[in-house]
Amino acid sequence: xxxxxxxxxxxxxxxLLTFDLSPINLAVGAVAALITSLLFGKYFYERVYKFxxxxxxxxxxxYIIILIWECIKANFDVAYRVLHPAMPIxxxxxKIKLELxxxxxxxxxxxxxxxTPGTITVDIVGDDLFVHWxxxxxxxxxxxxxxxxxxxxxxxxxTFE
Amino acid sequence: xxxxxxxxIGVLFNLIGCIGxxxxxxxxNRLQSATKCGTLGTCSILAGTLFHFGFTDAGIKAIIAIPxxxxxxxxxxxxxxxxxxxxxxxxxxKSVKDDYxxxxx
Numbered sequence: 001x002x003x004x005x006x007x008x009x010x011x012x013x014x015x016l017l018t019f020d021l022s023p024i025n026l027a028v029g030a031v032a033a034l035i036t037s038l039l040f041g042k043y044f045y046e047r048v049y050k051f052x053x054x055x056x057x058x059x060x061x062x063y064i065i066i067l068i069w070e071c072i073k074a075n076f077d078v079a080y081r082v083l084h085p086a087m088p089i090x091x092x093x094x095k096i097k098l099e100l101x102x103x104x105x106x107x108x109x110x111x112x113x114x115x116t117p118g119t120i121t122v123d124i125v126g127d128d129l130f131v132h133w134x135x136x137x138x139x140x141x142x143x144x145x146x147x148x149x150x151x152x153x154x155x156x157x158x159t160f161e
Numbered sequence: 162x163x164x165x166x167x168x169x170i171g172v173l174f175n176l177i178g179c180i181g182x183x184x185x186x187x188x189x190n191r192l193q194s195a196t197k198c199g200t201l202g203t204c205s206i207l208a209g210t211l212f213h214f215g216f217t218d219a220g221i222k223a224i225i226a227i228p229x230x231x232x233x234x235x236x237x238x239x240x241x242x243x244x245x246x247x248x249x250x251x252x253x254x255k256s257v258k259d260d261y262x263x264x265x266x
Binding site: 013 | 174177178180181184185186187189190192193194196197198200201202218221222225231232234235236238239242243246252253257258259260261262264
């Protein structure tokens with residue numbers, strides 16, 4: 001089942017990438033997608049039926065909009081710190097408790113964190129997420145967890161879990 | 162017109178990213194500036210390309226490159242930070258907190 005899903009996804013990706021509907025191109029794309037899905041199918045997202053639940057696409061759209069907004073904010077934040085003569089940074093690695101369970105949702109959360117203001121995911125050990133933060137603004141774990149993950153966690157839960 | 166503005170913004174952000182790469186004190190902060198500014202800068206240039214060409218083959222390719230860069234940059238940043246830490250590179254002098262120290266061993 002997941003081999004089939006990966007095949008369809010990679011074939012669509014090929015079509016978008018080449019943007020050409022001639023039979024030769026379709027054949028090459030099908031072969032390439034087949035090889036990809038045979039090699040990497042076993043690493044793919046397990047519960048494929050979730051692709052067919054429409055409400056997930058709705059939440060995905062909202063998640064993307066929030067992510068782009070946060071991403072733009074992140075850039076202005078880092079640009080400000082780069083250009084400021086005194087360089088206002090206070091870096092450190094903080095530990096955050098994860099509430100998401102599935103592997104895929106965790107990976108998406110880690111990616112989102114890397115894109116948001118001044119934070120890079122370093123590692124996941126058990127249920128803890130380690131994040132390098134360019135400006136550690138508070139000492140209280142509750143508060144900074146909410147600051148870093150709070151914006152995304154519920155949308156990622158609805159979209160990917 | 163829109164495409165020119167987007168491309169100019171993109172180049173500016175890439176420039177700021179490079180300045181940050183030189184100014185920041187340690188490898189972790191440098192990666193912050195390289196990933197963030199680099200990603201938005203490049204995505205902005207690609208969006209400018211899309212506006213310039215419209216929904217032709219070049220424009221569509223520009224759209225597809227955006228998620229690729231997005232995932233590539235984030236995963237690369239994570240791998241570099243983690244690799245640097247395990248290699249034994251210390252956090253810079255300005256650092257205030259290190260929760261990862263005990264777990265990394």
